[in-house]
Amino acid sequence: MIRIIFTQLILFLLPFLVYAGYLFLTNKMHRKAWIDAPRYWLVIAGLVVSVFGFLFMSQINNNPLGGTYVPAHMENGKLIPGQIKAPE
Template identity: 40%
Template sequence: MIRPVLTELAIFLIPFVAYALFLIATRSGVLAKTSWPAHLVAKLVLGSLLLVVVSFLLLAHFRGAPPGSTYVPAHIENGKFVPGREIPGTEKPGAGK
């Protein structure tokens, strides 16, 4: 559970890091209060939230098993552990590997 949270946090921080790198490249004061006006921070926050929402949508669309597939839970076969897996809808559980 920690990996998805850290991934979304990293995606949220991308605009802030990009702006900080811009300040470093232009030799402006990265830690100076004048380099981070409220209207700019608000724009960075909105951009960050937009990136997070897009990442959630892409994750929901491209992650997971294909429609119609069947999940076969982890089990023991002949004394060996067989991890859980998804089987496409045309295949029967337990048939083939």
């Protein structure tokens, strides 16, 4: 769960980091540039990037829909990781 939260936080902050990189490369890295920053648009861009990140991660997830979670367990002295079994 912490990985998902951390990933979404990074995706949300990505537009702010790009803006900071732009200010750094154009030598405008001073306080007035941050005060006059287009914060509204940076927040909207961060939310859009974060939503697309959620959608992308849901599409690359190869767990079957309607499956049953089988937790990790020991079988013949060997650890079998948790998995989602497809419905029958």
